Amino acid sequence: MIQRITLIAASVALGCLATLVPVFTSLYVANKDVQRRDRLELSEFADKAVMRTDLVTYQAIAALSDLDREPGAPCSPSNLEQAARVIYNYRYVQDAGTYADGHYLCSPLLGDVRNQDLTLPPPDYRSNDGYLVWFEQKSPLSDVRKDIQMGRDGHYVSIDPGSYVDLIDPARRPIAVVQITTGRLLAISAGADPDDMLNAWKHSGNVKSDEWNYAVAHSSTRPLGVVVMSPRSSVAGDWPKLLAAWLTIGVFAGAALGWLAYKRVSRQLSFPATLHWAISRRKIDVVFQPIVRLADNQCAGAEALVRWTLNGRAISPEVFVRVAEDNHLIQPLTDLVLEKTIAQLGKLLTANPSFYVSINVSGEDLQSFRFLNLLTASLNGTGIAPAQIRIEATERSFMNAEATRGFIAAFRAAGHPIYIDDFGTGYSSLSYLQTFEVDVLKIDKSFVDTIVQDTASSVVAPHIISMAHELGLQIVAEGVESGAQVTWLRDKGVQYGQGWYYAKAMSAGDLAKWLGKHRMPREANSMPAM
Numbered sequence: 001m002i003q004r005i006t007l008i009a010a011s012v013a014l015g016c017l018a019t020l021v022p023v024f025t026s027l028y029v030a031n032k033d034v035q036r037r038d039r040l041e042l043s044e045f046a047d048k049a050v051m052r053t054d055l056v057t058y059q060a061i062a063a064l065s066d067l068d069r070e071p072g073a074p075c076s077p078s079n080l081e082q083a084a085r086v087i088y089n090y091r092y093v094q095d096a097g098t099y100a101d102g103h104y105l106c107s108p109l110l111g112d113v114r115n116q117d118l119t120l121p122p123p124d125y126r127s128n129d130g131y132l133v134w135f136e137q138k139s140p141l142s143d144v145r146k147d148i149q150m151g152r153d154g155h156y157v158s159i160d161p162g163s164y165v166d167l168i169d170p171a172r173r174p175i176a177v178v179q180i181t182t183g184r185l186l187a188i189s190a191g192a193d194p195d196d197m198l199n200a201w202k203h204s205g206n207v208k209s210d211e212w213n214y215a216v217a218h219s220s221t222r223p224l225g226v227v228v229m230s231p232r233s234s235v236a237g238d239w240p241k242l243l244a245a246w247l248t249i250g251v252f253a254g255a256a257l258g259w260l261a262y263k264r265v266s267r268q269l270s271f272p273a274t275l276h277w278a279i280s281r282r283k284i285d286v287v288f289q290p291i292v293r294l295a296d297n298q299c300a301g302a303e304a305l306v307r308w309t310l311n312g313r314a315i316s317p318e319v320f321v322r323v324a325e326d327n328h329l330i331q332p333l334t335d336l337v338l339e340k341t342i343a344q345l346g347k348l349l350t351a352n353p354s355f356y357v358s359i360n361v362s363g364e365d366l367q368s369f370r371f372l373n374l375l376t377a378s379l380n381g382t383g384i385a386p387a388q389i390r391i392e393a394t395e396r397s398f399m400n401a402e403a404t405r406g407f408i409a410a411f412r413a414a415g416h417p418i419y420i421d422d423f424g425t426g427y428s429s430l431s432y433l434q435t436f437e438v439d440v441l442k443i444d445k446s447f448v449d450t451i452v453q454d455t456a457s458s459v460v461a462p463h464i465i466s467m468a469h470e471l472g473l474q475i476v477a478e479g480v481e482s483g484a485q486v487t488w489l490r491d492k493g494v495q496y497g498q499g500w501y502y503a504k505a506m507s508a509g510d511l512a513k514w515l516g517k518h519r520m521p522r523e524a525n526s527m528p529a530m
């Protein structure tokens with residue numbers, strides 16, 4: 001039972017594994033796929049952000065060059081007009097003006113401030129090609145606002161840092177722009193952490209984080225770069241888009257494998273497999289039905305009948321014996337019946353040398369010496385005489401006449417009487433009785449049922465009986481259920497009867513008790529004629 005439970009558990013576990021492994025593999029693959037897509041999307045976004053950086057910077061440079069082209073004197077009307085045009089033309093330029101010696105001079109927004117002493121500190125950065133940059137220059141017009149200011153040859157332009165990072169992005173992913181030479185932040189989206197962004201920049205975006213992905217991009221024209229970040233999407237989060245496809249594949253693969261596992265389990269647990277298990281675990285029992293001498297109502301012997309109870313239900317031997325025959329299980333089944341019969345009836349048989357037990361065998365048992373050898377070996381040293389173990393074979397097992405004849409003779413030669421079981425129900429009846437040497441004929445219950453009735457088939461039993469007499473065979477009537485049948489059979493010279501009229505099949509212990517009432521003391525018993 002434990003082995004069977006282990007088998008079921010193993011198969012179920014296999015089934016679960018077969019279902020779960022593809023699902024989890026799909027989850028893993030889907031997760032990897034989501035991560036790959038995440039990174040790709042973010043890297044594309046970083047490229048867009050750096051394009052904006054280039055565009056804004058390009059506008060600042062172009063604006064400065066436009067200011068430089070105006071030949072008029074600093075802060076002259078034409079000079080201020082040109083500055084106004086520049087502000088108008090370049091979207092990202094907020095103000096454009098003139099400075100000298102660390103002071104603002106004028107701009108369209110400031111007006112002429114030459115007398116106001118508005119200082120301009122030294123720039124934060126000077127490029128090789130002569131541009132000056134103030135990263136966070138406080139506007140003279142506001143206490144709060146700080147601009148990026150770019151200057152060259154006495155002209156400057158102011159740019160709102162927000163211009164660098166206000167890309168239209170429904171996901172609102174944070175952006176930071178870094179001046180590469182100084183490593184300083186030029187602009188950053190509202191809410192993003194400057195230290196975090198600079199750290200990501202320093203590590204080229206390869207920052208370990210469970211929540212965020214980072215990507216960087218470099219400008220191809222200026223020493224500028226961008227860092228962008230976006231929340232990592234989990235597989236569950238992206239379920240509708242990506243996981244659906246992967247999980248569907250996983251579930252189908254899992255279901256297919258689970259189904260295969262289920263098939264395997266059910267094959268393992270099929271009826272023949274269960275029977276095999278029951279035989280090998282010796283879960284099959286034997287009961288004994290008395291065979292009674294009609295002349296004096298004394299029990300002469302018993303027939304061993306196999307019994308199998310599966311999950312509390314008795315399975316008919318008619319069913320499982322046939323299954324055993326069809327699945328090469330009949331030999332181990334016969335062996336088990338023999339083993340249990342000797343174990344349970346051995347004492348009774350040795351104590352009553354005239355008492356016998358008949359064992360049902362199948363065709364396979366009669367087509368080699370295997371069972372005969374086992375039988376001989378099993379009796380060796382037990383004190384049980386060969387004549388006490390009799391062999392019942394149905395007509396079916398005689399069908400392969402050539403293969404069987406010699407072995408039947410061998411059983412008889414070894415001292416085991418041969419009974420033909422269920423006589424009259426098989427294919428051949430009379431013809432083989434002459435070719436096989438047998439000892440006893442058991443008239444099938446279906447004929448015994450008819451003997452005291454006036455039916456068409458009631459003529460068969462008298463025929464069988466007279467034929468058996470002619471051939472010198474003893475007769476056992478099977479399935480005797482009434483006293484009338486007994487009287488009839490006795491009158492016709494039938495020697496033995498077996499049936500519920502006398503007793504149903506019973507355990508060895510019950511048989512011993514039953515025999516106490518239905519069998520004369522040993523000394524008074526005569527050996528049954530053979």
Ligand code: C2E
Nearest residue numbers: 305306317318321337360361362479480481498499500501
């Ligand atoms: P069988 O060898 O002809 O056994 C006689 C069957 O008739 C038994 O059924 C027995 O219980 C039943 N029976 C006996 N007296 C009466 C009665 O008065 N009324 C009724 N209605 N039935 C009666 P069982 O035990 O169900 O066995 C059925 C068949 O299964 C056996 O028929 C035999 O062919 C086969 N079988 C049983 N045990 C073994 C075995 O150990 N080995 C093999 N190969 N076949 C077996």
Ligand code: MG
Nearest residue numbers: 303360392421
């Ligand atoms: Mg039988």
Ligand code: MG
Nearest residue numbers: 421422442478
């Ligand atoms: Mg029978």
